[in-house]
Amino acid sequence: MTEFASPTALPSHGGISRRSFNRLIAGSALAAPLIGTRAFGQDAATFKIGYIGPQSGPLGIFGAHDGYLIDAIRANLAGGIDVGGSKMNVEIITADTQSDPVRASQITRDMINSEAPDLILTHSAPETVNPVSDACEAGATPCLSTVAPWEAFYFGRGGKPGEQSFKWTFHFSFGSGNFVNLYDGQWSLLETNKKVGTLIPSDADGNAIRAGLLPAMAEKGWDVVDPGPYENMSQDFTTQIEAFKSAGVEIVVCFPFPPDFPVFWRQAAQRGLAQQLKVMQMAKAGLFAAEMEALGDLGQGLCTGVYWHPAFPFSSTAAGLSNADLGKAYEAATGAQWAQALGASASLFDAAIALAQHSGNPKDKEALAATLPKLKAETAVGTVDFSAGPVPNCAVSGLAGGQWNKAAEGPFQFQLDLVSNADFPQIQLTSDFKPLAFG
Amino acid sequence: MLEALIQGILLGGYYAVLAAGLSLMFGVVRFINLAHGDMAVLGAMIALWFVQGVGLSVSLAIAVTLPAMAALGWLMQRLIFERALRGGFLIPILTTIGLGAALQNGMFGLFGSETKSLGAHIGGLSWASWELPGGIFLGQLPVYMFLTAIVVLGTLHLVLTRTAFGRAVRATATDADAAALCGIDARRVHRGAAAIAVALAGLAGIFLALRAQVTPFAGPMLLIFAFEAVVIGGIGSLRGTLLGGIALGVAQALGGLISPQFSILAGHVVFLTVLGWRMSQVAAADRGGWRSAYAALILKHKTAGGKR
Numbered sequence: 192m193t194e195f196a197s198p199t200a201l202p203s204h205g206g207i208s209r210r211s212f213n214r215l216i217a218g219s220a221l222a223a224p225l226i227g228t229r230a231f232g233q234d235a236a237t238f239k240i241g242y243i244g245p246q247s248g249p250l251g252i253f254g255a256h257d258g259y260l261i262d263a264i265r266a267n268l269a270g271g272i273d274v275g276g277s278k279m280n281v282e283i284i285t286a287d288t289q290s291d292p293v294r295a296s297q298i299t300r301d302m303i304n305s306e307a308p309d310l311i312l313t314h315s316a317p318e319t320v321n322p323v324s325d326a327c328e329a330g331a332t333p334c335l336s337t338v339a340p341w342e343a344f345y346f347g348r349g350g351k352p353g354e355q356s357f358k359w360t361f362h363f364s365f366g367s368g369n370f371v372n373l374y375d376g377q378w379s380l381l382e383t384n385k386k387v388g389t390l391i392p393s394d395a396d397g398n399a400i401r402a403g404l405l406p407a408m409a410e411k412g413w414d415v416v417d418p419g420p421y422e423n424m425s426q427d428f429t430t431q432i433e434a435f436k437s438a439g440v441e442i443v444v445c446f447p448f449p450p451d452f453p454v455f456w457r458q459a460a461q462r463g464l465a466q467q468l469k470v471m472q473m474a475k476a477g478l479f480a481a482e483m484e485a486l487g488d489l490g491q492g493l494c495t496g497v498y499w500h501p502a503f504p505f506s507s508t509a510a511g512l513s514n515a516d517l518g519k520a521y522e523a524a525t526g527a528q529w530a531q532a533l534g535a536s537a538s539l540f541d542a543a544i545a546l547a548q549h550s551g552n553p554k555d556k557e558a559l560a561a562t563l564p565k566l567k568a569e570t571a572v573g574t575v576d577f578s579a580g581p582v583p584n585c586a587v588s589g590l591a592g593g594q595w596n597k598a599a600e601g602p603f604q605f606q607l608d609l610v611s612n613a614d615f616p617q618i619q620l621t622s623d624f625k626p627l628a629f630g
Numbered sequence: 631m632l633e634a635l636i637q638g639i640l641l642g643g644y645y646a647v648l649a650a651g652l653s654l655m656f657g658v659v660r661f662i663n664l665a666h667g668d669m670a671v672l673g674a675m676i677a678l679w680f681v682q683g684v685g686l687s688v689s690l691a692i693a694v695t696l697p698a699m700a701a702l703g704w705l706m707q708r709l710i711f712e713r714a715l716r717g718g719f720l721i722p723i724l725t726t727i728g729l730g731a732a733l734q735n736g737m738f739g740l741f742g743s744e745t746k747s748l749g750a751h752i753g754g755l756s757w758a759s760w761e762l763p764g765g766i767f768l769g770q771l772p773v774y775m776f777l778t779a780i781v782v783l784g785t786l787h788l789v790l791t792r793t794a795f796g797r798a799v800r801a802t803a804t805d806a807d808a809a810a811l812c813g814i815d816a817r818r819v820h821r822g823a824a825a826i827a828v829a830l831a832g833l834a835g836i837f838l839a840l841r842a843q844v845t846p847f848a849g850p851m852l853l854i855f856a857f858e859a860v861v862i863g864g865i866g867s868l869r870g871t872l873l874g875g876i877a878l879g880v881a882q883a884l885g886g887l888i889s890p891q892f893s894i895l896a897g898h899v900v901f902l903t904v905l906g907w908r909m910s911q912v913a914a915a916d917r918g919g920w921r922s923a924y925a926a927l928i929l930k931h932k933t934a935g936g937k938r
């Protein structure tokens with residue numbers, strides 16, 4: 192970490208501590224659910240779920256929908272869930288990692304020690320799921336996580352291929368194999384010269400992608416032009432842009448730290464690269480409509496992987512809504528546009544309820560841990576099947592291909608259209624895949 | 631090569647504006663503001679609010695934001711920094727770390743965690759460019775930003791060298807007590823300097839929002855670049871800060887030419903080299919020359935070893 196002045200790296204000693212300030216300003220809304228659930232109290236027939244995610248800090252946007260979602264799930268599950276023929280109450284407690292891995296680890300330990308949840312759920316980025324999972328593994332508490340490449344979860348924590356490396360912690364998400372599938376399928380829909388430029392930084396995700404994805408793409412017949420790793424927060428992309436232009440690439444795929452993308456993309460447009468491209472494929476960046484709105488006209492036609500979309504023909508049992516209704520209900524309740532993170536978080540609770548029901552005794556942590564390796568659950572992101580996973584602790588969920596288009600109508604500027612479905616043959620596309628038509 | 635050099639110089643203008651406020655605060659008020667980056671983000675957020683919330687045009691929003699930031703700087707000097715300075719060396723640092731955290735979380739609470747950019751509100755200007763002979767592209771926005779940086783820093787330089795206020799600032803910076811004896815109100819000067827510094831931070835934040843995007847937690851990274859530009863250029867000198875910013879930008883662009891991975895590293899290396907050189911210069915001045923400085927360094931080690 193280079194952020195030496197970051198309040199997350201240094202404890203604040205002054206009168207205004209980060210935590211107390213947060214509670215004052217932004218935290219009141221986050222704290223409310225915590226207080227609300229305490230009223231349920233603890234009783235033997237209550238399945239207690241701890242939900243830990245980033246609600247503030249740089250990853251806070253992944254938790255922006257938490258307030259709505261938790262309320263919706265609590266309302267839906269107010270009558271309890273059916274476990275082995277009898278009703279069982281569900282209690283949800285939440286905690287905020289503040290996007291800080293150290294804090295994520297600590298609040299997980301605190302939650303295990305003080306609240307003793309039966310199951311912990313966590314989501315979004317290795318910076319969240321890895322420390323939370325490690326703390327759960329150490330604290331002998333079952334944990335389910337999602338939204339981070341499964342390789343980063345499994346190998347990043349020292350997992351070994353071919354054996355069950357963790358007893359308590361399980362993860363379902365996309366991985367580099369999904370990207371190969373998605374990109375090969377989607378880019379083949381267009382007539383291109385098959386030359387692909389890559390913009391991949393030298394961070395943990397980037398290194399994993401460079402090692403896994405690029406050779407696989409080359410194998411599929413794509414001519415990969417890689418100018419090499421670069422550092423996050425770079426302000427000047429002249430070298431990469433010149434390399435792409437002189438190689439004549441028509442596709443660029445990038446895995447940037449999200450704030451870096453507009454810097455690159457505006458420079459690419461200034462120097463004529465954007466005008467030359469047919470496909471601009473983003474991962475990590477480009478997940479949220481706000482990023483497209485920040486780009487304005489330059490956001491039109493950009494592509495991203497989609498791990499949840501209201502048009503996915505699945506439903507969330509925890510929220511009691513189909514994906515389409517979940518998206519609509521969220522927009523109606525909050526006035527904000529749906530985001531992929533909403534359904535991904537809902538899928539965690541879907542899997543949690545399926546786990547409770549399959550295990551027969553959700554109050555028994557050993558029973559939950561024994562059920563997890565063979566859990567097969569229908570969730571908002573599709574079927575999650577740990578028995579079929581690439582490694583025993585992981586299941587792979589699917590990715591569809593999305594393209595940002597200016598919204599035809601409605602209150603929001605951009606809409607995410609589904610344009611390819613390599614992983615989910617059953618989903619309906621919402622639009623044709625169109626080449627970039629910029630400049 | 632030429633291309634990278636030009637891009638680096640243009641980038642340097644942005645770094646210079648980012649660094650100038652920090653340099654001014656340190657040079658005049660002797661106050662290290664670790665919340666400088668967060669103030670830059672605050673400036674961007676305020677301008678964004680004027681554009682998106684109130685519906686002003688971008689140029690009008692900038693015209694309103696900068697005085698607002700200056701007023702904020704004056705108030706902060708009056709209410710926070712002056713008190714912190716009385717508490718010794720450590721208190722200002724802790725105060726500004728706390729202020730930074732408060733600003734980050736406050737902005738998160740008020741404006742949300744979504745990324746925002748002014749670039750979307752200036753239409754084609756965010757990617758328009760001129761093509762020079764030889765296939766060199768000059769982005770229009772970077773050029774305008776660079777020219778603005780030159781004009782702003784140049785004007786400030788003139789204010790500091792040619793006006794009564796500037797004379798008061800320089801006198802206070804050199805010796806606050808002696809200046810006070812001559813009838814200069816040091817507190818007023820400090821507040822003025824803080825107002826200018828925070829307005830400059832706001833301008834840098836607006837530049838950032840135009841060329842990239844801002845989130846409430848982007849401040850600390852800005853602070854690093856600002857610090858590097860200040861140290862490279864020399865503390866308390868606006869011309870030095872401009873050159874320092876350009877040196878940082880050029881180092882990053884040329885470093886990127888060697889390998890994309892060296893881009894930011896090259897900036898850090900230049901910063902460390904300059905820092906090392908400055909420190910050895912100070913040591914040399916203290917000991918009356920290079921040789922005695924190094925001799926003293928070695929001897930000190932020997933005596934320390936002997937005592938043990």
